[in-house]
Amino acid sequence: MSKLIISVSGLRGIVGETLTPDIACRFVASFAASIPPGPIVVGRDGRTTGPMLGAAIMAALNACGRDVIDAGVAATPTIGVLVRERSAAGGVQISASHNPPPYNGIKLFGSSGRVLDAESGARIRDGYFNGTAAWCAFDEIGSTHRDNDPHVGHLEKVLATIDVDLVRKQAFSVLIDSNHGAGGILGKRLLESLGCDVEAVGAEPTGLFAHVPEPTADNLTGVASRVAGSKCVIGFCQDPDADRLALIDENGRYIGEEATLALCVTRAMMVGRTDGPIVINGATSSMSGIVAKQHGVETLRSSVGEANVADMMIANQASYGGEGNGGPIDPAVGYVRDSFVGMAQVLDLMARTGKPLSQLADELPQLAIYKEKAEISVEQLPAIFQRLLEHFSDAQAQTGDGLRLQWDDCWLLVRGSNTEPIVRLIAEAETEAKAKAMCDVAAGLLNP
Structure with missing residues (x-):
């Protein structure tokens, strides 16, 4: 059990x-x-x-x-x-x-x-x-x-963060996959209020999921094909409680969840949200930080978890934040991960630039994250961290939320899960092969 x-x-x-x-x-x-x-x-x-x-x-x-x-x-x-x-x-x-x-x-x-x-x-x-x-x-x-x-108060707050008239003029054709969770009710209402031609999939909140509920590439292959086949300019894919958002471009390519936050940060910088740092967690892609740095904005990293991101955002009067699991956090709406913020602001970015989602995604810093997990007792973590520190002695180390090792062009995070009895290994580098190699080395150090 x-x-x-x-x-x-x-x-x-x-x-x-x-x-x-x-x-x-x-x-x-x-x-x-x-x-x-x-x-x-x-x-x-x-x-x-x-x-x-x-x-x-x-x-x-x-x-x-x-x-x-x-x-x-x-x-x-x-x-x-x-x-x-x-x-x-x-x-x-x-x-x-x-x-x-x-x-x-x-x-x-x-x-x-x-x-x-x-x-x-x-x-x-x-x-x-x-x-x-x-x-x-x-x-x-x-x-x-x-x-x-x-839903009305939430709808109004999200709309207030974008140029509604500009988006409406585009008359975007979009697909939203709510997978019979909670997101379809407000999601369809939001997109229709933005003048979109909406193809709603799984909008009824029956809880009878049409596919595995986590919005990852493997679980969204059918939705991706549908986006490409329906000639929609974008596909929005929510998790069951609609605080996470994955994106699919007009060609049916899975852009993913990490890109959701990076694109929202790109748009935030574009409209002048530069009066404070951005906050992301230690497991989030560096894409958002690189984008912020290009605009002279500092990036702070919190411990993993929405509450920790919110704490650091509030303490540092952050202009924007979020987690790389597809959860942008806009203080103008609330200190909660929000798929509706993501949908509205990505559409606003497309309208402002005149660029398709595929081009906007390709213009982001190109980095690859690789993730592994292992069943290891939490009591073993201190010894594991010591072995990692000794092996990766050239890295800048940060503790407090597992062990995070940072180099100029890559990072590795090893931490115990807050929701499962496992240890997660996450690495990011310029290529997936390099990120995987880092995780493989770390995995080899889990046991003496």
Whole structure:
């Protein structure tokens, strides 16, 4: 049986095995006990187990004396915006991101509309293990009401970041693949508001995924062929909770998730978003940093994880940020990875430059990332890091989130996963062969 993964960012497990209504209720009861008074927004992606978990979670929050704003099916970044728009004390998103159908999970938001920081998340996690709850008396039970349009505020904030009229004049033909997750509702609405001729695939949030939910090249071969065959100028591919975006160009070529952030940074620099640094995590491609440097903008690297990126962005008044898994973070919209920001701003970039996506992608710094993973006990990591430091003594080393080794033209990251009992090895270089060779050497040093 797979273990329930509980971290500072929430929990994730297999429904009916490691994740039950009882666990979900106790987890959100700890959440309710640790945040200020006020209503709590609850949303979910399209998974078939979402309605059941949603009913249990909303009942538990009511039992803690909390009024609940039921957003129904909504994307993760939409929940972040909605928390702020409705002056809520926090938010609960029911989603397992790109995990397979048997999984579901819970992601928590604070009153600022961002995913909880590590300190707050640790307090709730510890409260769950300690049985902390805020159950109330019979005459203090909260109520639940459905939000009539949870998407409109998010839509307006995304549109405000681009030149809407310029994009509308292009009348782009686009394809959006939401894979029956949460992204199709707002995604189609956004693209139609931008004057696009939209071919929507998997727009209905049934949770019955048409392909493996993580938006990688191997999982999107059918979608890529469809983009090329339909003469669309771009294909937008979301993960189930729509905080990640992969791109396919007009020729059916998978541009990927790393390029999503790099193109958004390119556009941000182009429109003068240069009054602060950009923030990316230690596993994100250097493409975005190279683009920023060309405009005199500093790049800061945080630990892996959306909350860590957001923390560093806020602390340094960053102009832009995100993670290389297809998650741009625009402070003008919210400190949450956002596929809708990516769609709108890439279309804006295409409209401003008059260039097709294939050309824009080819003009990015050409780097290759290679990734491996191995089942290694976390207790072995200190010894592994020491062996790596001794072997790669010419590298600039950074610790705190695994071990990151940086050279002038390449880097290697070895870290324990936050969501799986594995160690990840990630390298980037000018060629995939060189990046793979770095990972192979590191893999050979995992065991003495």
